[in-house]
Amino acid sequence: MTINENSERRLMIGRRFVVIVMGTAALGGCVQIETPDKPIEINLNINIKQEIVYKLDGDAKKLIEQNSGIF
């Protein structure tokens, strides 16, 4: 009986915790974003592995050759 009550208590606490976490997450989601006035946003925080760099190198060279008016 005591064991049963204890586990029920734990469940209650667990549920409250989940509600608190979800509430916090929902509040965090209400972030106002200002629209940028620049047409293209540039950032260099890109994640790229060396093997992808080498895989893309040939395609990049081809792209430059085939669109030399814009490069």
Next chain:
Amino acid sequence: MLKLGKPAGWAMAAVAVTAAVALAVPSAMAQRDPAYEAARSAGQIGEQPDGYLGFVTSPTPAVRDMVNDINIKRKAAYTSGAPAGSTVEQFAFVTGCNLIAKTRPGEKYKAPDGRWLTRDSGAPVRDSRCP
């Protein structure tokens, strides 16, 4: 002589038109606009590590419009050309590595630390991830 039915004839015509367009498009984009070339060699604009053009000095409205237009076209080219398994940003970045390597002496490019440098006869300062 092989006689083609109407649908087959249309298909042949469509293939011919597609081929003609494919041939015509690269030649239309083959050369830089003289204004673009002039802004590059004057050092008003330069190549950035992200694969797009940037302004070295405060641009005139004409230069700003031209660069914005080229950057939009570049973004379209990166978007349609990015191979499966890579993102547009990754493809643009690797192309940017190549574009900075291809700058001619006197032209401007942006170093990884954000400074605008003038290309000289030596190798340019590029991102360490460049091939």
